[in-house]
Amino acid sequence: MTATNANPYQRGFHYDVMPIAPVEEHCVPIVAGPVTFVVESRLLTNEILATEMPEVDLTAAYDDFGATVHVCDRQGVEHLRFDCFEHEPHYHYLMQAEGGQLVCRIDEVADGDPVAWKLERLRQRLPAMLDLAGAHGLARAVETERVAIDQAAAQVAGLLRWAQEDATRRRNGATAS
Secondary structure, rough: OOEEEOOOOOOOEEEEOOOOEEEEHHHEEEEEEEEEEEEEEEEEHHHHHHHHOOOOOOOOOOOEEEEEEEEOOOOOEEEEEEEEEEOOOOEEEEEEEOOOOEEEEEHHHHOOHHHHHHHHHHHHHHHEEEEEEEHHHHHHHOOOOOHHHHHOOOOOHHHHHHHHHHHHHHHHHHHHH
């Protein structure tokens, strides 16, 4: 896995691999017109990374968890991911055509609560973010389905607390053993 960091003012870090796939049994899908929001209770640990992405440099300790929202097209292809993790909240632009991803940290000081930030992005910035990820047609389709997107975002908001609590419970159960 390669990260680029040539410019100190770059948007995020580009990796030439796609992220770890969602774990279906921890996911709840919500159809929103041309997209599906998938809310996931997610864990990210060194053990999971070693199994799922052996090319990752494990010199750092990974132990994070929280509510994730995957933004997928009707075929189930993921284009955006919002990881509102407890320690390092971030989001991904998944560049499917390139086979890579751009990962950006959420700045809790400047942006406030990562969950509220994520919901605002779904409601207000989704077409522009999909466009940056290379999903141009999907971005245009989302622009015409604002009511469906807003209704689904309200459902997502209701599931985020469940996802965070479930991830916390699973993480604490995993560290207690």
